[in-house]
Amino acid sequence: MNPSSLSVVRDATRRRFLQQCGTGIGALALGSLLNEKLLAANAVETVLGKPHFAPKAKNIIYLFQSGGPSHLDLFDPKPELKKRDGQQVPEELVKNIRLAQIGKNAKLLASPYKFERYGKSGMWLSELLPHMRTIVDDVCFVQGFYSEAFNHDPATLFMNTGAQLAGRPAMGSWFSYGLGSENKDLPAFVVLMTGVGQPLTNASWGSGFLPTMHQGVTLRSLGDPVLYVGDPEGMGSRRRRQSLDVVRDLNQMRHDVLQDPEIQTRIASYEMAYRMQTSVPEVMDISKEPAKMQEAYGTTPGRASFANNCLLARRLVERGVRFVQLYHRGWDHHGGPDGNLVFDLKKRCAETDQPAVALIRDLKERGLLDETLVLWGGEFGRTPMMQGALSPDQIGRDHHPHGYTIWMAGGGIKPGIVHGRTDDFGFYAVENKVHVHDLHATILHLFGIDHLKLTHRFQGRDYRLTDVHGELVKGILA
Numbered sequence: 001m002n003p004s005s006l007s008v009v010r011d012a013t014r015r016r017f018l019q020q021c022g023t024g025i026g027a028l029a030l031g032s033l034l035n036e037k038l039l040a041a042n043a044v045e046t047v048l049g050k051p052h053f054a055p056k057a058k059n060i061i062y063l064f065q066s067g068g069p070s071h072l073d074l075f076d077p078k079p080e081l082k083k084r085d086g087q088q089v090p091e092e093l094v095k096n097i098r099l100a101q102i103g104k105n106a107k108l109l110a111s112p113y114k115f116e117r118y119g120k121s122g123m124w125l126s127e128l129l130p131h132m133r134t135i136v137d138d139v140c141f142v143q144g145f146y147s148e149a150f151n152h153d154p155a156t157l158f159m160n161t162g163a164q165l166a167g168r169p170a171m172g173s174w175f176s177y178g179l180g181s182e183n184k185d186l187p188a189f190v191v192l193m194t195g196v197g198q199p200l201t202n203a204s205w206g207s208g209f210l211p212t213m214h215q216g217v218t219l220r221s222l223g224d225p226v227l228y229v230g231d232p233e234g235m236g237s238r239r240r241r242q243s244l245d246v247v248r249d250l251n252q253m254r255h256d257v258l259q260d261p262e263i264q265t266r267i268a269s270y271e272m273a274y275r276m277q278t279s280v281p282e283v284m285d286i287s288k289e290p291a292k293m294q295e296a297y298g299t300t301p302g303r304a305s306f307a308n309n310c311l312l313a314r315r316l317v318e319r320g321v322r323f324v325q326l327y328h329r330g331w332d333h334h335g336g337p338d339g340n341l342v343f344d345l346k347k348r349c350a351e352t353d354q355p356a357v358a359l360i361r362d363l364k365e366r367g368l369l370d371e372t373l374v375l376w377g378g379e380f381g382r383t384p385m386m387q388g389a390l391s392p393d394q395i396g397r398d399h400h401p402h403g404y405t406i407w408m409a410g411g412g413i414k415p416g417i418v419h420g421r422t423d424d425f426g427f428y429a430v431e432n433k434v435h436v437h438d439l440h441a442t443i444l445h446l447f448g449i450d451h452l453k454l455t456h457r458f459q460g461r462d463y464r465l466t467d468v469h470g471e472l473v474k475g476i477l478a
Contacts, residue, residue: 335388
């Protein structure tokens with residue numbers, strides 16, 4: 001096939017259009033070149049494979065607890081809530097905010113769970129987290145954390161992409177774009193999902209305006225590990241390879257004509273899919289792990305579970321996957337049979353406490369924790385006010401972004417500390433506050449990246465994960 005035979009299609013491209021527009025577009029281009037601000041913007045540095053300074057971390061495992069775990073029932077007990085349980089929330093707390101589902105006359109709710117202090121930091125932990133108490137001195141609890149969005153979709157996007165609207169690259173995509181992968185047979189950014197509850201969209205792990213080769217690749221711990229990468233029925237690996245070679249050559253010819261970077265992305269994606277046919281089944285087979293290791297995590301080979309995915313996360317970072325994200329749904333506990341603070345919160349903790357702690361222990365014993373950052377948290381916390389009725393199967397709390405808890409371990413994070421504080425009601429972050437963009441800036445720093453310099457130009461503007469905000473949280477750095 002001669003590339004010139006593609007001229008009919010070529011004539012419809014933007015490149016061809018600009019070539020035929022004469023001096024009108026040329027004059028506009030000249031005006032842009034004379035704009036000193038645009039020239040300065042073009043000079044903004046991007047990493048693209050090379051850190052700005054020596055990194056502390058090489059890999060990240062993000063344990064995203066989708067739905068919004070209640071910080072007040074897990075990490076942040078408030079004596080004031082116990083003293084004023086059942087009273088109306090003070091007007092000054094709610095007069096200038098919006099609430100998702102409850103009114104501003106809602107009643108305060110004390111936690112029904114017992115708390116005790118653990119570790120050198122004296123961190124308060126709920127009775128629902130018996131395993132977490134054993135690794136308190138390896139963990140940094142960020143209690144002054146806050147977000148801006150109070151509904152699930154924008155809040156989840158905000159935590160993962162730094163923006164509340166779909167279309168921005170996920171944090172894992174920025175890592176793939178900036179640092180790449182250490183394993184040519186596995187993606188740089190992998191996503192694993194378990195649990196039930198509100199739906200999640202792939203905008204949370206999409207590449208946005210970055211080349212699509214940087215989007216998160218969803219792996220499955222049950223059934224085919226990756227959809228649509230296996231050989232079609234009746235086609236052997238040799239014929240598959242020949243077919244891919246032909247498609248690659250045709251795509252390359254098309255790229256030579258259009259110079260469209262997405263065509264190169266398509267070629268790279270096909271090649272990665274071919275290599276993953278061998279690499280992915282091997283890494284996903286946790287049945288080869290020693291029985292003692294499976295018992296530590298609480299895994300059940302052949303079933304989809306958060307425990308299985310935690311063990312898979314360790315296996316993936318061992319093989320050089322840069323960013324592993326585990327989504328576990330089911331933390332949306334408004335009250336009632338669809339999610340409450342008694343039965344359902346206990347279930348979520350039982351599903352996640354043991355494997356998350358086993359992951360930290362496993363990484364530490366293998367000497368991987370120092371270079372692997374583990375992050376745990378949801379899109380927001382829960383209100384100190386009650387939603388539902390005061391009975392075990394009805395009691396709940398509403399969405400709450402103004403102050404809640406996340407935790408981190410390894411990868412250059414200072415262990416055994418509690419950073420920040422919420423007010424006496426657990427409502428607002430009031431001390432050593434950490435915003436979502438601050439968290440993103442700090443995570444990038446741990447990987448040797450200046451968040452101001454990891455940028456991508458799109459539609460005339462230089463974008464970054466931290467948008468136009470973000471401050472380094474020095475108090476949590478080791």
